[in-house]
Amino acid sequence: MSDAIVERDRALFGPLSETGRGFYLTVGVLGLAILWGAIAYAVQWSEGLGVTGLHQPVSWGFYVTNFVFFIGISHAGTLISAILRLSKAEWRRPITRMAEVITVMVLFIGAGQILVDLGRPDRMMNVIQYGRYQSPLLWDATSISAYLTASTFYLYLPLIPDIAILRDHLGKRRWLYAVLALGWRGTERQWKILNRAIAIMAVLVIPIAVSVHTVVSFVFSMTIQPMWHSTIFGPYFVAGAIFSGIAAIIVAMGIIRRIYRLQSYLKPIHFRYLGQLLLVMTLLWFYLTFAEYLTGYYGNEPEEMKVFWSKFTGPFWPFFWAMVVANFVIPMVLLVRLRHHAVGKTVVASAFVVVGMWLERFIIVVPTLSNPRLPFPEGQYWPTWIEWGELAASFGVFILFYVLFVKLFPIISIWEIQEGRDVGLKEVEERLLTYLPDGAADAAMPEREKVLT
Amino acid sequence: MALWGMVIDLDRCTGCQACVMACKAENNVPAVGPKEAARGRIISWMHVLREESEERTRFLPRPCLQCDDPPCTKVCPVYATYRNPEGIVAQIHARCIGCRFCMAACPYNAKYFNWLRYQKEGPGQNPDVSVRPKGVVEKCTFCHHRLQKARERARAEGRDLVAGDYVTACAEACPTRAITFGDLLDEGSEVARLARSPRAFRLGEELGTRPKVFYLAEMEGHRRV
Numbered sequence: 001m002s003d004a005i006v007e008r009d010r011a012l013f014g015p016l017s018e019t020g021r022g023f024y025l026t027v028g029v030l031g032l033a034i035l036w037g038a039i040a041y042a043v044q045w046s047e048g049l050g051v052t053g054l055h056q057p058v059s060w061g062f063y064v065t066n067f068v069f070f071i072g073i074s075h076a077g078t079l080i081s082a083i084l085r086l087s088k089a090e091w092r093r094p095i096t097r098m099a100e101v102i103t104v105m106v107l108f109i110g111a112g113q114i115l116v117d118l119g120r121p122d123r124m125m126n127v128i129q130y131g132r133y134q135s136p137l138l139w140d141a142t143s144i145s146a147y148l149t150a151s152t153f154y155l156y157l158p159l160i161p162d163i164a165i166l167r168d169h170l171g172k173r174r175w176l177y178a179v180l181a182l183g184w185r186g187t188e189r190q191w192k193i194l195n196r197a198i199a200i201m202a203v204l205v206i207p208i209a210v211s212v213h214t215v216v217s218f219v220f221s222m223t224i225q226p227m228w229h230s231t232i233f234g235p236y237f238v239a240g241a242i243f244s245g246i247a248a249i250i251v252a253m254g255i256i257r258r259i260y261r262l263q264s265y266l267k268p269i270h271f272r273y274l275g276q277l278l279l280v281m282t283l284l285w286f287y288l289t290f291a292e293y294l295t296g297y298y299g300n301e302p303e304e305m306k307v308f309w310s311k312f313t314g315p316f317w318p319f320f321w322a323m324v325v326a327n328f329v330i331p332m333v334l335l336v337r338l339r340h341h342a343v344g345k346t347v348v349a350s351a352f353v354v355v356g357m358w359l360e361r362f363i364i365v366v367p368t369l370s371n372p373r374l375p376f377p378e379g380q381y382w383p384t385w386i387e388w389g390e391l392a393a394s395f396g397v398f399i400l401f402y403v404l405f406v407k408l409f410p411i412i413s414i415w416e417i418q419e420g421r422d423v424g425l426k427e428v429e430e431r432l433l434t435y436l437p438d439g440a441a442d443a444a445m446p447e448r449e450k451v452l453t
Numbered sequence: 454m455a456l457w458g459m460v461i462d463l464d465r466c467t468g469c470q471a472c473v474m475a476c477k478a479e480n481n482v483p484a485v486g487p488k489e490a491a492r493g494r495i496i497s498w499m500h501v502l503r504e505e506s507e508e509r510t511r512f513l514p515r516p517c518l519q520c521d522d523p524p525c526t527k528v529c530p531v532y533a534t535y536r537n538p539e540g541i542v543a544q545i546h547a548r549c550i551g552c553r554f555c556m557a558a559c560p561y562n563a564k565y566f567n568w569l570r571y572q573k574e575g576p577g578q579n580p581d582v583s584v585r586p587k588g589v590v591e592k593c594t595f596c597h598h599r600l601q602k603a604r605e606r607a608r609a610e611g612r613d614l615v616a617g618d619y620v621t622a623c624a625e626a627c628p629t630r631a632i633t634f635g636d637l638l639d640e641g642s643e644v645a646r647l648a649r650s651p652r653a654f655r656l657g658e659e660l661g662t663r664p665k666v667f668y669l670a671e672m673e674g675h676r677r678v
Binding site for chain 2: 048054055056057058117126129130131141223225369372373
């Protein structure tokens, strides 16, 4: 383990070759959270959904909120990475891998929420045997499985050259890497095929990703319930998903940077760029929220207004206003100026956005159900330890998968960093020259031009 | 082919709950017990709502409204709820996966969930109606088993089904005869006549669900479209 490739990016091999006490401690804590969820699920399986806080009329609560939330988080990864790759943003290199991992891990957990939410999980296969395509739930199943497949490939493809590097240089778990590297030798033909495949996948995942959160929103907006039946829901959910997704990436970057001492790879500039993206999404989220609520308020339909006021001043006000503060006020204050302390500011803002977006999902799901049209006694929903357990376990499984991934594979793409050094620098310069008027480029850098060609 | 419907005269309803009890006994609707009831999990296929305003209090019995264009059936991922050819919105308990999407989609909250296993098969139950397991949705079916029985009897007697052969338990039990049940397509039937009354209206008419349960009330005739 002392050759040039390893020496140059020693920090990237660190988490793979050494395991400290912190790792076992983290796994232990996450294991406890998962155990809590497992016990909760065992109780729910044997007793029924009655062990949750759900009732008539609030028949959907934490689980459906978590479903929308986690599927939303999953948007970050693949979508952001694809957009950065396609737009040839050079600063993407240390970020893409971590983003893509989030997508794949979280999608499993998001889809799993629906299974936890079923009253009869033993009859799950009915969805395939008797599936009714008119139901938005089937649209979800289709879209999410397509997205899971596509993003798994999209994660795996750029991982192949790195796995080959590990196989040849790490000296640990050789058999695993040898199998997963699929006989990668880095020939010109292999590179050509790989680059092409990555480019195709990058284009392909974007429409799939957009479709996923659109049909998740359709679960609500296809009904005729007040404040669900809204045409803005598709784009609103997609924007919210990207918003929470970027926030999740920034939090993950902040933690990994700190723990694995990757300060020289994940620089303040990366946080500043992503922070600016987050700021744009903050504004977009606020714009869509404003448009949605003003339309309802101005129309002043009695059924809509019942739900509206229950959010603004009624029993849900703490959640609603906490959402506004976490999703808009705090990010605005922190992200407007990022010249100094970019890392700290963006990570804090992102942590708030993650919480705020969870609240947003909650505030969409529950108040509508709590306010039936007919004069029923209003139901107050509050989750039990079972639902808190599932929430804890969901985060536990997500973080555990992530931690294990970091242990087994480089969380920052080694070959893409190398490519950035060896090829990217030159490429950018050449590309820049093609942007400029012909004569101007020659006049500005006559010597450089000669060197390059 | 018939189109089964119901007319409930709100000016006659005294809120006595006889329909509720008749329905529970007829359809093996479980009593969930005080603890579950306090958690908001009462199952009551027929539910008497109170509408209170400044000038009066009114009772509004609400069975499943058997929408002709039901929002609940469209969203079911497994065809466990569907509109049958005679207009009854049916529920297949043995297929339901318990996703509760139909409950979220129903604008009248007519669907109920078995949050726990509320009852086992035992003496005192109606043998014509299956006892629902935990984890599935249930609701009023217009006493569909009574239609099957009435049809069998008519066939055995070698005649057609006639008005009055098939009546729901709630209609039968109402002491003020506020509930009328029958075939809406049978022009001469009482239910079809009442449904055309200027006093008739339907719940949430503007939602376009076209319920087959009509209400009669003096004050609301103008709402009829």
